[in-house]
Amino acid sequence: MTFTLKTAVDNFRKQWDWxxxxxLQRKRKVAKSEYFVAHGISNIPLMExxxxxxxxxxxVCPVKWGGKLNFCINRNAxxxxxxxxxxxxYTKNYKKAARLARKIANLPLKKKYREExxxxxx
Numbered sequence: 427m428t429f430t431l432k433t434a435v436d437n438f439r440k441q442w443d444w445x446x447x448x449x450l451q452r453k454r455k456v457a458k459s460e461y462f463v464a465h466g467i468s469n470i471p472l473m474e475x476x477x478x479x480x481x482x483x484x485x486v487c488p489v490k491w492g493g494k495l496n497f498c499i500n501r502n503a504x505x506x507x508x509x510x511x512x513x514x515x516y517t518k519n520y521k522k523a524a525r526l527a528r529k530i531a532n533l534p535l536k537k538k539y540r541e542e543x544x545x546x547x548x
Contacts, residue, residue, distance in 0.1 A: 432546035434480035442531030
Protein backbone atom coordinates (compact mmCIF):
# COMPACT_ATOMS: atom_id res chain seq x y z
CA MET A 427 0.00 0.00 0.00
CA THR A 428 1.13 3.50 -0.70
CA PHE A 429 -0.31 6.42 1.22
CA THR A 430 0.24 10.13 1.05
CA LEU A 431 1.10 11.80 4.34
CA LYS A 432 -2.40 13.29 4.54
CA THR A 433 -4.15 9.97 3.88
CA ALA A 434 -1.97 8.11 6.37
CA VAL A 435 -2.47 10.70 9.13
CA ASP A 436 -6.21 11.07 8.50
CA ASN A 437 -6.74 7.30 8.51
CA PHE A 438 -4.60 6.93 11.64
CA ARG A 439 -6.71 9.55 13.43
CA LYS A 440 -10.01 8.01 12.25
CA GLN A 441 -8.91 4.58 13.44
CA TRP A 442 -7.86 5.74 16.90
CA ASP A 443 -10.94 7.96 17.37
CA TRP A 444 -13.10 4.97 16.45
CA UNK A 445 -11.18 2.76 18.91
CA UNK A 446 -11.75 5.33 21.68
CA UNK A 447 -15.46 5.67 20.90
CA UNK A 448 -16.09 1.94 20.56
CA UNK A 449 -14.11 1.15 23.71
CA LEU A 450 -16.36 3.43 25.74
CA GLN A 451 -19.52 2.22 24.04
CA ARG A 452 -18.71 -1.48 24.48
CA LYS A 453 -17.16 -1.02 27.94
CA ARG A 454 -14.14 -3.08 26.93
CA LYS A 455 -10.90 -2.31 25.16
CA VAL A 456 -11.39 -2.62 21.41
CA ALA A 457 -8.44 -4.02 19.44
CA LYS A 458 -6.90 -2.24 16.47
CA SER A 459 -7.85 -5.18 14.26
CA GLU A 460 -11.54 -4.65 15.03
CA TYR A 461 -11.44 -1.34 13.16
CA PHE A 462 -10.57 -3.10 9.90
CA VAL A 463 -13.26 -5.75 10.38
CA ALA A 464 -15.94 -3.17 11.24
CA HIS A 465 -15.09 -1.09 8.17
CA GLY A 466 -14.66 -4.00 5.76
CA ILE A 467 -11.01 -3.18 5.12
CA SER A 468 -9.15 -6.21 3.81
CA ASN A 469 -5.93 -4.47 2.78
CA ILE A 470 -4.59 -3.99 6.32
CA PRO A 471 -1.54 -1.74 6.78
CA LEU A 472 1.72 -2.87 8.34
CA MET A 473 1.36 -3.40 12.11
CA GLU A 474 -2.31 -2.42 11.69
CA UNK A 475 -1.06 1.18 11.58
CA UNK A 476 -1.37 3.63 8.72
CA UNK A 477 1.67 5.56 9.93
CA UNK A 478 3.84 2.44 10.03
CA UNK A 479 2.78 1.71 6.46
CA UNK A 480 3.60 5.29 5.42
CA UNK A 481 6.92 5.59 7.26
CA UNK A 482 10.21 3.94 6.45
CA UNK A 483 10.96 3.42 10.14
CA UNK A 484 10.01 4.44 13.66
CA UNK A 485 12.45 7.34 13.63
CA VAL A 486 10.56 8.99 10.76
CA CYS A 487 7.03 8.48 12.05
CA PRO A 488 5.20 11.75 11.31
CA VAL A 489 3.64 12.17 14.77
CA LYS A 490 5.25 13.22 18.04
CA TRP A 491 4.95 10.30 20.44
CA GLY A 492 6.97 12.07 23.14
CA GLY A 493 9.87 10.94 25.26
CA LYS A 494 13.53 10.71 24.34
CA LEU A 495 13.04 8.08 21.63
CA ASN A 496 9.72 9.47 20.36
CA PHE A 497 8.49 5.96 19.49
CA CYS A 498 4.99 4.57 19.97
CA ILE A 499 6.10 1.66 22.16
CA ASN A 500 9.32 2.83 23.79
CA ARG A 501 9.30 6.30 25.24
CA ASN A 502 12.76 6.85 26.71
CA ALA A 503 14.80 3.69 26.14
CA UNK A 504 14.56 0.54 24.09
CA UNK A 505 12.19 -1.98 25.65
CA UNK A 506 10.90 0.40 28.35
CA UNK A 507 7.28 -0.07 27.13
CA UNK A 508 6.29 3.40 28.35
CA UNK A 509 5.21 4.79 24.99
CA UNK A 510 1.53 5.60 24.48
CA UNK A 511 0.88 2.55 22.34
CA UNK A 512 2.48 0.26 24.91
CA UNK A 513 0.43 1.88 27.68
CA UNK A 514 -2.74 1.34 25.63
CA UNK A 515 -1.77 -2.22 24.74
CA TYR A 516 -1.08 -3.32 28.32
CA THR A 517 -3.91 -1.61 30.19
CA LYS A 518 -6.86 -3.73 31.18
CA ASN A 519 -8.98 -0.73 32.20
CA TYR A 520 -11.28 0.16 29.34
CA LYS A 521 -11.70 3.80 30.43
CA LYS A 522 -7.94 4.29 30.51
CA ALA A 523 -7.67 2.52 27.14
CA ALA A 524 -10.23 4.94 25.66
CA ARG A 525 -8.37 7.97 27.06
CA LEU A 526 -5.08 6.69 25.64
CA ALA A 527 -6.68 5.92 22.26
CA ARG A 528 -8.05 9.46 22.08
CA LYS A 529 -4.65 10.86 23.03
CA ILE A 530 -3.03 8.77 20.30
CA ALA A 531 -5.60 10.00 17.75
CA ASN A 532 -4.75 13.60 18.57
CA LEU A 533 -0.97 13.41 18.64
CA PRO A 534 0.58 16.42 16.93
CA LEU A 535 2.59 16.13 13.76
CA LYS A 536 6.33 16.68 13.85
CA LYS A 537 7.29 20.11 12.59
CA LYS A 538 8.87 18.83 9.37
CA TYR A 539 5.54 17.24 8.32
CA ARG A 540 3.12 20.02 9.30
CA GLU A 541 3.42 22.18 6.18
CA GLU A 542 3.11 19.23 3.81
CA UNK A 543 0.02 18.00 5.65
CA UNK A 544 -1.62 21.42 5.82
CA UNK A 545 -1.03 22.10 2.13
CA UNK A 546 -2.22 18.69 0.94
CA UNK A 547 -5.31 18.55 -1.20
CA UNK A 548 -7.99 16.06 -0.20
